[in-house]
Amino acid sequence: MIEKIEIRIIKLPLVEHFETSFGRIYEREILLISVFSDGIIAFSESATDKDPLYSYENNATALHILEEYIIPLLFADKIEDPINFKRNCSFIKGHNMAKSAMELALWDLKAKKMGQPLYKIWGGVKNGVISGVSIGIKDSLDELNGIIEKRLEEGYQRIKLKIKPGKDTIILSSMRKMHAGICLSVDCNAAYGIEHAPLFKEMDAYKLLMIEQPLAHDDVYYHSVLQGDIATDICLDESITGMHKASEAIELGSCRVINIKIGRVGGYIEAKEIHDYCASRRIPVWCGGMLESGIGRAFNVALATLPDFTLPNDISETRRYWSKDIIDHEFIIRKGLIEVPQGVGIGVIPDFDFIESIAIYRKNYHH
Numbered sequence: 001m002i003e004k005i006e007i008r009i010i011k012l013p014l015v016e017h018f019e020t021s022f023g024r025i026y027e028r029e030i031l032l033i034s035v036f037s038d039g040i041i042a043f044s045e046s047a048t049d050k051d052p053l054y055s056y057e058n059n060a061t062a063l064h065i066l067e068e069y070i071i072p073l074l075f076a077d078k079i080e081d082p083i084n085f086k087r088n089c090s091f092i093k094g095h096n097m098a099k100s101a102m103e104l105a106l107w108d109l110k111a112k113k114m115g116q117p118l119y120k121i122w123g124g125v126k127n128g129v130i131s132g133v134s135i136g137i138k139d140s141l142d143e144l145n146g147i148i149e150k151r152l153e154e155g156y157q158r159i160k161l162k163i164k165p166g167k168d169t170i171i172l173s174s175m176r177k178m179h180a181g182i183c184l185s186v187d188c189n190a191a192y193g194i195e196h197a198p199l200f201k202e203m204d205a206y207k208l209l210m211i212e213q214p215l216a217h218d219d220v221y222y223h224s225v226l227q228g229d230i231a232t233d234i235c236l237d238e239s240i241t242g243m244h245k246a247s248e249a250i251e252l253g254s255c256r257v258i259n260i261k262i263g264r265v266g267g268y269i270e271a272k273e274i275h276d277y278c279a280s281r282r283i284p285v286w287c288g289g290m291l292e293s294g295i296g297r298a299f300n301v302a303l304a305t306l307p308d309f310t311l312p313n314d315i316s317e318t319r320r321y322w323s324k325d326i327i328d329h330e331f332i333i334r335k336g337l338i339e340v341p342q343g344v345g346i347g348v349i350p351d352f353d354f355i356e357s358i359a360i361y362r363k364n365y366h367h
Contacts, residue, residue, distance in 0.1 A: 002080055002367060005071055006034040009059055009361035012293060015323055019137040021164035021191035022053040030293050031059050032326075032355065033066075035105045037080060042109035043350055045296040046101035047263025054189075054290070055217070055238065055264070057097045065098040067365075074102070075367045082106040086269050096241060096266035103267035104299055112345040117302075119340055122268060124305025128337030132158030132312030133320065134187065134289065137167055141174045148179060155333040158183040158209060158312035164191045169199065172206045183312065187212040190238055194222045200230050209311070210235040210257050220245065223254035233257050237288060242266060246274045250281055257311065259288040262303055263296075271303060279308040289314035294327030298346035301331070305340055313338075326355050 013027045031046040052058040069092055079085050082103050089099055111118040133156040138144040148159055159179075163171060163186045172186065185208050192199070192214045200214060210233045215222050217238035227234045235257035240246050242265050249255050258278055262271050278285050287304040290296070297315065304313045315338050318330045329348040331338050341347025 001078055002035055002037045002074055004036040004367065005074070005365045006036075007063065007066065007361070007363050007365075008032045008034075008355060008359045009063075010293075010326065010355055010358045011360050012322060012326070012358060014291070014321055015319070017136070018291065020162045020187070021137075021189045024136075028291050028293075029059055029360070030296075031062055031101065032293075032295065032350075033101055033105045035109055037109055038113070040109060040112050042105045042112060042345065043295050044101050044105035044108060044299070045293060047097045047261065047290045047292070047296070049290075055097070057095060061095065062098040062101065065092065065095045066102065067363075070098065070102050071365050075365075080106060080109065082110060082267070083269065086267060097263040100263045100265070100267040103269070104262065107268055108345040115344055117340075117342055117344060118299075118346050119302035119305045122272070122302055122306065124302060124340070125307050126305040126340065128334070128339050129287075129301055129304035129309065129315060130157050130312045131315055131317075131333050131336060131338045132156055132160060132183075132286075133316050134160045134162065134314050136162050137164065141171065144171065145175065145178055148175065148182075152179075152182065154317070155336050156312075156316070157336045158185060160185045160187055160212070160314070162187050162189065164188070165196070169202060172203060172208075176206050183209055185209040185212060185235075187237075188214040190215060190217040190219075194225060197226055197229055200226060200232070204231045208232050212259060213237040213239065220249050220252060220254050223249070224252040227253055227255060235259055237261070238264070240265065240274070242270055243273045243277065247277060250278070250283055256283065258283060258285045260285050260303070260309075261288040261290060262299060263290060264288075268303065272306070275306050275308050284308065284310050286311035287313040287315060289316070291321060293322070294318060294325040294329060294331070294348055295346065295350065297331055298327070298329075298341060298348045301338055301340055302346065324354065326351050
């Protein structure tokens, strides 16, 4: 039985600023969950941040849903199994990141009680996952080129460039001339409209692995129009909020690749359903990132061990984002792969003292 749940929000500075079409950030505010049961502590983090830039959810909405609905539900119904949790909290419309945060903690708890690594319980088949890297918008082409060269030397198997209107084809033209043979993709973060179709048709010349989420964050239909007009594969991210949206997008021909983020789709159970459906339709998938701490990164690594995660994932080395992480484990690239932790549960241990030193919000909930 779950006796106590702790929520902490920490402020963790990035090694360097990260810029997308949403804007530039210098730090993350990360909501952490600890679940206490029968002498075991399980952990997770929410994919939300301080501001609702990626989606309508942020730390404030996640905290509200957790405090007012999810935690009382767990205590009242004595829920500990993640499958039962998903079923019982289905009355909550939306708020996938809040629901995912708790579901993941329950998966970590389940794996620890079984004495098994989480990825094995999830059906993972790999000891290492393919690592790609996402590079934010930079102030100059020289700066961007220097960073690409550094990331390639570090062993990343795919370079993804963030773009936005006015900072797109000029970047691609220059980088393709300097790096003709690399695996290259772009991420638009929903910054364009269907009126930009000629621009994306022009991008076919750059031989990109994919164009990620070019149109509106909740669009499926106009992506199908655009995909029918260009040769480059479209990958959907923000639009895929669950299995229903994934099947709709595939049936409409809106994309040929799907980025699966556990938080965006509401947890592992939904993510696995999308993975299995995509495998049946021969649609490759990969694991996206949300600038997670080591706790969230450990869940991403476990997810990416599933067999249909065949493209490079946005799972980078710890040092790519943090000078000091909140766990005892450093994720490192070896021969293009991030090694999967083999300990029980998520396989990493939080640094409690460091977490407390950077916490800006603390609250405990008792059964």
